Amino acid sequence: MSELLKIDNVTINFGGLTAVDSLNMTLTEGNIRALIGPNGAGKSTIFNLVTGIYTPSKGRIIFRGQIINKLPPHKITGRGIARTFQNIRLFSELSVIDNVKIGYHCRSRGSFIDALLRSPAIKREEAHTHERALTCLALMELADKAEEVAGNLSYGEQRRLEIARALATNPALLCLDEPAAGMNPIEKEKLANIIRKIKEMGITIFLVEHDMKFVMNLAEKVTVLDYGKIIASGTPAEVQRNPAVIEAYLGKEVV
Amino acid sequence: MDSLLTNYISPYYIKIFTLVGIYIIIALGLNFISGVTGQLSFGHAAFVSIGAYTAAILTTRLQLPFLPSLLVGGLLAAVVGILLGFPILRLTGDYLGIATLGFGEIVIVVFQNMDITGGTIGLSGIAKNTSLSLVVLVVIFTIWSMYRLENSRFGRALMAIREDEIAANVMGINITAYKIQAFGIGTFFAGIGGGLYAHMIQYLNPTDFGFSRSFEYLTFVVLGGLGSIPGTILGTTVLTLAPEFLRFVAEYRMMIYGALMVIMMIFRPRGLLGGVNLSKKIRALKNKKKTTIPSDAR
Ligand SMILES: Nc1ncnc2c1ncn2[C@@H]1O[C@H](COP(=O)(O)OP(=O)(O)O)[C@@H](O)[C@H]1O
Ligand SMILES: [Mg+2]
Numbered sequence: 001m002s003e004l005l006k007i008d009n010v011t012i013n014f015g016g017l018t019a020v021d022s023l024n025m026t027l028t029e030g031n032i033r034a035l036i037g038p039n040g041a042g043k044s045t046i047f048n049l050v051t052g053i054y055t056p057s058k059g060r061i062i063f064r065g066q067i068i069n070k071l072p073p074h075k076i077t078g079r080g081i082a083r084t085f086q087n088i089r090l091f092s093e094l095s096v097i098d099n100v101k102i103g104y105h106c107r108s109r110g111s112f113i114d115a116l117l118r119s120p121a122i123k124r125e126e127a128h129t130h131e132r133a134l135t136c137l138a139l140m141e142l143a144d145k146a147e148e149v150a151g152n153l154s155y156g157e158q159r160r161l162e163i164a165r166a167l168a169t170n171p172a173l174l175c176l177d178e179p180a181a182g183m184n185p186i187e188k189e190k191l192a193n194i195i196r197k198i199k200e201m202g203i204t205i206f207l208v209e210h211d212m213k214f215v216m217n218l219a220e221k222v223t224v225l226d227y228g229k230i231i232a233s234g235t236p237a238e239v240q241r242n243p244a245v246i247e248a249y250l251g252k253e254v255v
Numbered sequence: 256m257d258s259l260l261t262n263y264i265s266p267y268y269i270k271i272f273t274l275v276g277i278y279i280i281i282a283l284g285l286n287f288i289s290g291v292t293g294q295l296s297f298g299h300a301a302f303v304s305i306g307a308y309t310a311a312i313l314t315t316r317l318q319l320p321f322l323p324s325l326l327v328g329g330l331l332a333a334v335v336g337i338l339l340g341f342p343i344l345r346l347t348g349d350y351l352g353i354a355t356l357g358f359g360e361i362v363i364v365v366f367q368n369m370d371i372t373g374g375t376i377g378l379s380g381i382a383k384n385t386s387l388s389l390v391v392l393v394v395i396f397t398i399w400s401m402y403r404l405e406n407s408r409f410g411r412a413l414m415a416i417r418e419d420e421i422a423a424n425v426m427g428i429n430i431t432a433y434k435i436q437a438f439g440i441g442t443f444f445a446g447i448g449g450g451l452y453a454h455m456i457q458y459l460n461p462t463d464f465g466f467s468r469s470f471e472y473l474t475f476v477v478l479g480g481l482g483s484i485p486g487t488i489l490g491t492t493v494l495t496l497a498p499e500f501l502r503f504v505a506e507y508r509m510m511i512y513g514a515l516m517v518i519m520m521i522f523r524p525r526g527l528l529g530g531v532n533l534s535k536k537i538r539a540l541k542n543k544k545k546t547t548i549p550s551d552a553r
Contacts, residue, residue: 098411
């Protein structure tokens with residue numbers, strides 16, 4: 001299997017703080033890779049680097065063989081990387097389906113002149129966007145909420161809507177930042193199944209999760225981050241036994 | 256057409272309705288920038304003045320026909336809007352507000368110091384080309400354009416930017432490019448409104464397009480509901496007619512506008528009609544009727 005994303009010796013500094021420190025990581029196409037670690041370890045920062053919100057102070061990010069770390073976020077999305085946010089960032093006053101349609105923006109066409117003229121071709125494009133949005137919503141079990149205002153959805157539904165919106169961009173790599181946060185065990189189980197389904201669609205998944213249990217029977221490989229550095233990497237079972245991981249998670253005293 | 260109307264309506268009312276129409280065009284332009292795209296502008300009147308002076312200079316000094324002059328005025332306002340947009344639309348919120356405010360004041364000073372605009376004395380002798388029927392046509396065109404622009408891939412991108420810039424960017428939207436386009440479209444309508452205004456009032460003075468005028472346009476939009484087309488029309492109509500018919504409103508106009516702005520921000524920041532989806536409400540009403548039929552039959 002081929003390598004999809006390569007984080008090559010990437011560092012980012014915020015003033016005096018090195019949030020990510022000389023990080024090397026390679027994601028294999030078609031896999032679920034989990035990234036875990038205590039709060040403040042630098043997990044979300046890695047997502048911000050990969051999606052172009054932050055530019056590395058040092059190092060390169062290579063996606064499908066091309067350097068992307070100098071591209072703005074919208075171009076990176078066009079290349080095939082989508083994400084969700086740890087702190088939900090929906091277009092909360094817009095309808096659920098419009099949120100997902102906006103995800104399809106980078107795969108469709110239509111200037112302001114097209115908006116005014118509404119040619120048959122543009123009408124077809126709109127109809128296609130609508131279909132596509134409904135498909136993504138159905139996959140996330142939100143089809144019946146299509147016309148609701150996004151901000152009125154429950155917390156779990158909002159998390160799923162973020163995934164639906166990200167899927168609409170037609171990604172090769174989907175980055176999920178703590179998608180199970182705030183969910184109850186039943187919702188978590190449902191989400192795990194959805195993530196498996198997305199994987200079966202051929203989409204590679206980069207999963208940040210605080211909850212170690214959640215990733216253990218989901219990911220092929222788990223990477224553990226602490227203070228911006230990788231402290232362990234391997235199968236879930238290997239990582240769970242790793243003393244450095246136990247220490248990072250439970251603190252020195254316990255070990 | 257207007258001469259026909261004067262048989263039924265007094266010239267005074269025709270003038271007021273024409274003014275309401277012109278303000279609706281201008282306010283819808285501002286609503287597109289601030290309400291739909293979420294970019295605060297305190298300099299909208301400056302773009303109105305660019306359209307007004309351009310069209311007036313073309314018709315008075317160059318004897319060009321009115322309609323092409325009007326269009327050129329709109330286009331020039333848009334070009335200036337786009338050129339200004341490049342540096343300032345990277346700013347957000349308060350900073351953008353201050354930058355647009357500064358720009359608005361600069362435009363006044365420039366017009367005051369140019370010969371072709373008549374400087375501080377102003378520009379007079381403009382022909383009365385603007386008729387109520389023309390304004391009504393332009394209002395209809397503006398509403399139609401706004402409706403189509405908002406209900407499209409383009410419009411969704413603008414609303415996404417308003418809701419959350421970072422999320423919009425990550426969804427593949429080129430934020431700056433879209434903001435600039437929105438600014439260009441909004442300032443185009445400001446310029447068109449300006450040209451119509453010039454050929455109705457027949458006299459232009461730079462001081463008529465200062466910050467207080469920009470603030471008035473913003474009040475129109477905020478009262479009705481930022482981002483709402485019917486809201487903007489309602490807000491503009493009410494706030495334009497009120498000073499004409501209520502003496503005390505005319506006397507304390509700016510004070511009342513200021514107070515209104517404060518009250519709206521506290522109690523109904525989304526405006527009178529903001530957040531109300533009229534077509535959805537109507538649809539819901541229709542559905543209700545349908546569902547009540549069986550219970551009536553019972
Ligand atoms: N834009 C920023 N400016 C300054 N510090 C930041 C910024 N983004 C993240 N950080 C810091 O980087 C560290 C890692 O944060 P983050 O990646 O959010 O952690 P995690 O997602 O693993 O909980 C934290 O100490 C955080 O305060
Ligand atoms: Mg985080």
